[in-house]
Amino acid sequence: MADTTRFGISMSQDLLDKFDRMIQKKGYTNRSEALRDLVRNALIEDMWEKDTGTLAGTITIIYDHNSHGITDTLTHMQHHFHHLIISTVHVHFDEKNCLEVLIVKGMAQEIKKLHEKLSSLKGVKHSRLSVTGII
Ligand code: NI
Structure with a gap:
């Protein structure tokens, strides 16, 4: 990805453990790809709710x-x-x-x-x- 930005995220260990277990079951090999998909889903949902695209x-x-x-x-x-x-x-x-x-x-x-x-x-x-x- 040409214009990729790295950034840090803070969350509780418990929440991170749950997230890691979930994405592992789904077959993700890294957190970044799983997070990108979550963001895309949220953006599509927002477009759906607000009728913006x-x-x-x-x-x-x-x-x-x-x-x-x-x-x-x-x-x-x-x-x-x-x-x-x-x-x-x-x-x-x-x-x-x-x-x-x-x-x-x-x-x-x-x-x-x-x-x-x-x-x-x-x-x-x-x-x-x-x-x-x-x-
Ligand atoms: Ni028919």
């Missing part, structure tokens, strides 16, 4: 394709939010259910709105949103 994510939904009108509604909704949806993957999960993953990119408020609209649709049995970003 472009984020990327996935919205995964499972729905009953026999539920009246759901296919048309989903298509209509995805056209309406076309500026937000980069790509979708559709899997015919079993005889009755479809699994769809929407890859999205945009501001937090817009992603939240789309997720809420999808998850509240009649016929959508479960939905999950996962967000990431470039820090």
Whole structure:
């Protein structure tokens, strides 16, 4: 890393021991990388809460394709939010259910709105949103 700055951190031995045990279990080989990831997570979370930058994510939904009108509604909704949806993957999960993953990119408020609209649709049995970003 070209512009890396070293700095000291003070914390109790007990807290440091717990941190070391946790990062060891997760497979980190040094504290710096583990701390960098914690900072990145906090910054992404802050962007999500304060709606301050472009984020990327996935919205995964499972729905009953026999539920009246759901296919048309989903298509209509995805056209309406076309500026937000980069790509979708559709899997015919079993005889009755479809699994769809929407890859999205945009501001937090817009992603939240789309997720809420999808998850509240009649016929959508479960939905999950996962967000990431470039820090
Ligand atoms: Ni299907």
